[in-house]
Amino acid sequence: MTFLTRDLACQQAVELVTDYLEGRLSRRHRKRFERHLAGCPNCSAYLDQIRQTINLTGQMTPESLEPAARDELIDLFRKYTRDPDQAD
Amino acid sequence: MVRAVGNEADLLGRLREHDETAFVELVEAYHTRLVRFAQTFVSSGPAAEDVAQDTWVAVIKGLERFEERSSLQTWLFRICANRARTRSGIDYRLLPIGAPGATVGRDHFDSKGAWIDPPEPWPDIDDRLAAATLAPLALAAIDGLPEPQRQVVTLRDVEGLSSQETCEVLSISEANQRVLLHRARTRVRAAIAPASRGGST
Numbered sequence: 173m174t175f176l177t178r179d180l181a182c183q184q185a186v187e188l189v190t191d192y193l194e195g196r197l198s199r200r201h202r203k204r205f206e207r208h209l210a211g212c213p214n215c216s217a218y219l220d221q222i223r224q225t226i227n228l229t230g231q232m233t234p235e236s237l238e239p240a241a242r243d244e245l246i247d248l249f250r251k252y253t254r255d256p257d258q259a260d
Numbered sequence: 261m262v263r264a265v266g267n268e269a270d271l272l273g274r275l276r277e278h279d280e281t282a283f284v285e286l287v288e289a290y291h292t293r294l295v296r297f298a299q300t301f302v303s304s305g306p307a308a309e310d311v312a313q314d315t316w317v318a319v320i321k322g323l324e325r326f327e328e329r330s331s332l333q334t335w336l337f338r339i340c341a342n343r344a345r346t347r348s349g350i351d352y353r354l355l356p357i358g359a360p361g362a363t364v365g366r367d368h369f370d371s372k373g374a375w376i377d378p379p380e381p382w383p384d385i386d387d388r389l390a391a392a393t394l395a396p397l398a399l400a401a402i403d404g405l406p407e408p409q410r411q412v413v414t415l416r417d418v419e420g421l422s423s424q425e426t427c428e429v430l431s432i433s434e435a436n437q438r439v440l441l442h443r444a445r446t447r448v449r450a451a452i453a454p455a456s457r458g459g460s461t
Contacts, residue, residue: 181373186364190442194423214378221382221456225449228398229417231391234292241309245287245316246280252320253278 180208185215189222265289268332276323287316290333293419294340300410301344311347315340330428337415337429350407363446382456394452401451405444412437413444 180188185208191197192205209216265271265285274282294315298308318339326335370376383390402410402418415426427437 181369182375183364183366183369183373186446187442190438190445194438194441196438213381214375217379217381221379221449221453222445224382224384224456225398225445225452226417228391228394228452229402229413229448230420232395232399232418234296237288237291241291242284242287245291245313246284248313248316249280249283249320252317 180204182208182212182215185209185212186218189219192219193222193226265332272323272326272328272332283320286332290336291316294336297337297340297411297414297419298344300407300414301341301348301350307347308344311340311344314343314347318343331425333421334425334428337419337421337425341411341429341431363443364450379453380457382453390456394455397452397455398448401448402444405447408432409440409444409447412440413448416441417445 185205188197188201188205192202197205209219271282271285275286291312294312295305295308298311298315299305302308302311315336319336322339326332330338368375368377402413405413411430412426412432415421415429416423421429423434423437423441426432427434430437432440
């Protein structure tokens with residue numbers, strides 16, 4: 173496995189970021205990736221930025237429910253629960 | 261992350277007894293999220309609203325048959341995905357995910373694969389002011405993604421579903437899910453990079 177004995181290039185390392193964060197790298201590949209990060213501030217910065225991107229994306233709160241939409245859905249619930257046979 | 265409903269088993273029990281307050285709780289927690297997810301399949305806002313409404317009808321009708329093999333949340337998003345596919349007429353599961361390849365442009369690296377223009381470290385964007393500036397850019401980037409990537413990143417990173425839940429909702433393999441997520445995150449990062457530190461990558 174010459175592939176594993178070689179050092180990772182940055183270009184390869186950035187493509188492993190998601191597999192790494194998802195815990196899908198084998199032990200050997202993970203160690204190799206972490207070894208690269210330890211010696212590469214650029215790829216460390218890149219990984220940090222991906223993490224920050226994920227955090228930011230997770231902060232997008234959904235819009236609040238309009239009262240009119242809410243009432244419409246409640247009507248729907250009443251229609252289908254009170255007289256399910258008629259509802260279709 | 262997003263608001264979840266309280267005790268799911270309790271809520272489900274109440275829903276099955278046709279308790280309206282339980283339905284309101286569920287609708288308040290999920291309706292606008294379902295609309296947002298539906299928009300990753302159908303182009304117009306009103307069409308996404310219709311998909312979400314169809315989803316609720318299917319949920320009400322299906323409560324008795326729901327077997328709790330998945331979480332309520334997964335079930336909701338899955339019904340929504342199926343309704344949306346029917347409406348859009350496109351089954352994204354059948355689209356090729358594209359050839360595997362580099363997601364960070366080759367022009368950022370030299371012939372040995374080392375960075376030519378290394379990413380400059382970002383200041384912490386965790387604070388609210390920075391997040392307020394960057395969130396619209398991230399949102400626009402997500403909106404511009406090819407649909408399968410958009411669906412995966414919406415479920416994983418916007419809605420906070422696990423990879424297993426996301427695969428269940430979209431009926432895709434874990435490996436495909438991961439490839440789509442990787443591409444999506446790479447592009448969202450690139451979209452916010454200039455505003456995050458004032459350069460270009």
